[in-house]
Amino acid sequence: MQIKDGNFSTRASEALADASLQKSVSNLKRGFVAARARAVAALPEYEAMREAGAAIKDHTLDNLDFYLERYEREVVRQGGHVHWAADADEACRIVRQICTRAGAKSVVKGKSMVSEEIGLNEALEADGLEVVESDAGEYIVQLAKEAPSHIVMPTVHKTTDDIADLFYKHHRAHGFDERETDPAELIGQVRSILRDKYFAADIGITGANFLVAETGSNIIVTNEGNGDLTSTLARVHIVTAGIEKVVPTLNDAAVLLRLLARSALGMEITSYTTLSTGPRRPGDADGPDEYHVVLIDNGRTKMLAGTFRPMLRCIRCGACMNHCPVYMSVGGHAYGWVYPGPMGAVLTPMIAGHEKASELPHACTLNGRCQQVCPVKIPLPDLLRRLRHDQWEAGFIKSKVRWGIGLWAWLATHPALYRVSTRIGVAVLRLFGKSSGRLTRLPFAGGWTAGRDMPAPQGTTFHAAWAKRNPQR
Amino acid sequence: MSESRRDDMLARIREAVGGNRRSEEDLAQLEKRLTQPSAAPRPRVSDDRLGQFIAKAEANLITVERIASLQMLVPAVRALLSQTSAPPDISVAPALEHLGWPADWHVNIGAGRRKEPMSVTMAVAGIAETGSIVMRSDPTSPTTLNFLPDVHVIVLRASDVVDYPEDAWARVRAGAPGWPRTVNIISGPSRTADVGGIIVRPAHGPKSVHLLLCHD
Numbered sequence A: 001m002q003i004k005d006g007n008f009s010t011r012a013s014e015a016l017a018d019a020s021l022q023k024s025v026s027n028l029k030r031g032f033v034a035a036r037a038r039a040v041a042a043l044p045e046y047e048a049m050r051e052a053g054a055a056i057k058d059h060t061l062d063n064l065d066f067y068l069e070r071y072e073r074e075v076v077r078q079g080g081h082v083h084w085a086a087d088a089d090e091a092c093r094i095v096r097q098i099c100t101r102a103g104a105k106s107v108v109k110g111k112s113m114v115s116e117e118i119g120l121n122e123a124l125e126a127d128g129l130e131v132v133e134s135d136a137g138e139y140i141v142q143l144a145k146e147a148p149s150h151i152v153m154p155t156v157h158k159t160t161d162d163i164a165d166l167f168y169k170h171h172r173a174h175g176f177d178e179r180e181t182d183p184a185e186l187i188g189q190v191r192s193i194l195r196d197k198y199f200a201a202d203i204g205i206t207g208a209n210f211l212v213a214e215t216g217s218n219i220i221v222t223n224e225g226n227g228d229l230t231s232t233l234a235r236v237h238i239v240t241a242g243i244e245k246v247v248p249t250l251n252d253a254a255v256l257l258r259l260l261a262r263s264a265l266g267m268e269i270t271s272y273t274t275l276s277t278g279p280r281r282p283g284d285a286d287g288p289d290e291y292h293v294v295l296i297d298n299g300r301t302k303m304l305a306g307t308f309r310p311m312l313r314c315i316r317c318g319a320c321m322n323h324c325p326v327y328m329s330v331g332g333h334a335y336g337w338v339y340p341g342p343m344g345a346v347l348t349p350m351i352a353g354h355e356k357a358s359e360l361p362h363a364c365t366l367n368g369r370c371q372q373v374c375p376v377k378i379p380l381p382d383l384l385r386r387l388r389h390d391q392w393e394a395g396f397i398k399s400k401v402r403w404g405i406g407l408w409a410w411l412a413t414h415p416a417l418y419r420v421s422t423r424i425g426v427a428v429l430r431l432f433g434k435s436s437g438r439l440t441r442l443p444f445a446g447g448w449t450a451g452r453d454m455p456a457p458q459g460t461t462f463h464a465a466w467a468k469r470n471p472q473r
Numbered sequence B: 001m002s003e004s005r006r007d008d009m010l011a012r013i014r015e016a017v018g019g020n021r022r023s024e025e026d027l028a029q030l031e032k033r034l035t036q037p038s039a040a041p042r043p044r045v046s047d048d049r050l051g052q053f054i055a056k057a058e059a060n061l062i063t064v065e066r067i068a069s070l071q072m073l074v075p076a077v078r079a080l081l082s083q084t085s086a087p088p089d090i091s092v093a094p095a096l097e098h099l100g101w102p103a104d105w106h107v108n109i110g111a112g113r114r115k116e117p118m119s120v121t122m123a124v125a126g127i128a129e130t131g132s133i134v135m136r137s138d139p140t141s142p143t144t145l146n147f148l149p150d151v152h153v154i155v156l157r158a159s160d161v162v163d164y165p166e167d168a169w170a171r172v173r174a175g176a177p178g179w180p181r182t183v184n185i186i187s188g189p190s191r192t193a194d195v196g197g198i199i200v201r202p203a204h205g206p207k208s209v210h211l212l213l214c215h216d
Helices: A009-016 A021-039 A045-061 A064-079 A088-101 A114-115 A120-125 A136-143 A160-174 A185-202 A226-233 A250-265 A302-305 A309-313 A324-330 A342-351 A369-373 A382-392 A398-410 A415-432 A445-451 A462-469 B001-016 B026-037 B049-059 B070-080 B094-099 B163-174
Strands: A081-085 A104-108 A130-133 A202-204 A211-212 A217-222 A234-241 A272-276 A290-296 B062-067 B087-092 B106-108 B118-120 B125-127 B132-136 B151-157 B181-186 B210-213
Touching: A009 A324, A021 A250, A021 A324, A045 A064, A045 A250, A045 A309, A064 A081, A064 A290, A064 B001, A064 B026, A081 A088, A081 A234, A088 A120, A088 A202, A088 A234, A088 A290, A104 A185, A114 A120, A114 A234, A120 A130, A120 B106, A130 A136, A136 A160, A136 A185, A136 A462, A160 A185, A185 A226, A202 A226, A211 A250, A217 A226, A217 A250, A217 B087, A226 A272, A226 B062, A226 B181, A250 B163, A290 B181, A302 A309, A302 A342, A302 B001, A309 A342, A342 A369, A342 A382, A369 A382, A398 A415, A415 A462, B049 B125, B049 B132, B062 B070, B070 B094, B070 B118, B070 B151, B070 B210, B087 B094, B094 B118, B132 B151, B132 B163
Parallel strands: A081 A290, A104 A130, A104 A202, A202 A234, A234 A290, B062 B210, B087 B106, B087 B118, B118 B151, B151 B210
Antiparallel strands: A211 A217, A217 A272, A272 B181, B125 B132, B132 B181
């Protein structure tokens, strides 16, 4: 998927003014947050499970080369193929080659965030392949030519009416002539259309929630059963996965699965947890003839090598965005790429480059809720602060901001001057706010005072008040 | 083509984590970890394992019915079929082929079909922690029977209910040599909330899951 360059603030302003988006987001946020809280409160062991989950991920990342090699060995032993892709282009090229060799015309996809990260659909469509997303949410955003706005609930931004219009426009070709508004009817249309697609598909592409080194399996979790049909009915099953998805054993995966469902949806487990290992075995009545895994780096080794290694613990549950006041105000599209919210604000600059996402690390109040709810304890606020620092060092901060912060820093390191200027500042503000005790307009802060008044300072400066209280100092 | 690309990528990863500095002893530790049982904390399972399994399965909207033996399977399935004049048309996993299905039914033994009113399959384990049912693929147990039917009927021996998924892996391995192509852990009917946040059943898979818990 193409990254939308720059200008988070413009997209955020548009999102705030979009009444329909605001309604959809606010309808859902209470549900997610409350459900997770209930699931966590029901488990006295939860905190210890979180520690264990983070420890498994850290151990795996510390030995990632070992576990990837072991994983590869097991996949090959089971008759599968493993491909290594250093970046998005290489990954797309590998998948396209597999499709070409298979003489493929049609592709059905289960949900895979990394496939969106590498722009796989566009690459396959450019080769003339029909590509259909099978997860109902992904199907809807694909039909609407939009991007998902949440990594777990891609359609958070769309109302039932939006979807009714969309299906009315596109599904007449499939014999659905009425404009339906009942969610069950709308999903029934998707079920019926996709049923044929699964059977016709040459290639089934899924992501992986986990790759298991012990058995060479990939694990996906779904509630719909779409990824499971995708990986079973197509002639060729291709798994696209980031290199950080590997875990040592099935038991390690079990620990992380407990955290994933609770953090993502507030449930103990999703309807389906499916482990796929190699192609169909001799005598099997179904399953693919070929099984391929594309292991994708695309900036991950860079994170692995430095201070951003904890970000690779991420299991893509979406809890950080569900608890983020910024995400909950502006929705996912404002972030401009595949990964929104706090995890996206770290991943997007790390994968796509600072210059493409310079505003994202600043779209954060550092309130720390994301870290509190993260099932693998990623210190997201620290990483965002670190990104701000790196951006400053690399000169990606706008000159006006640099100049302002530089002036502030200079003033703050000259105490005498600081005291004099704050005293003057307080006096001036008091003078202007004399009549009402409020200031309705401030220079350089018109945006802020447009929506609220600034209270005029009461009394003296902090330094003066402090000195008066503690005369001995 | 891919050999050098693979080696380069792996070399970069190894360098990033200091994998070159791993000693023989470190490697032995990593190998050992791959075969050790898990020590991770997990939710407590009640002493009444079967009771918890049934309660959790029902909370997942799986309907549970107890049968005394596999001989009761055909009558139990008959009772589930809608009372229409047309003869029943169902798919049955080869594992359950020998159970004396009525000659006037249409019984497809094998993989699932595009239009599939009902399938009857055999599970390898139940998990009390979450009320889940574990299916393994093999020539007698096609995976498509778990996803294509409107109504999925699963037979599970009560003695195959274990506490945790960690205990279920052994049951998966027990049936046949090697790890199977597909393992499905099923914890309810197919559903989605992608339209307006409202839960709809089914999405792509079964509308209902009926468990026949067999006590012989």
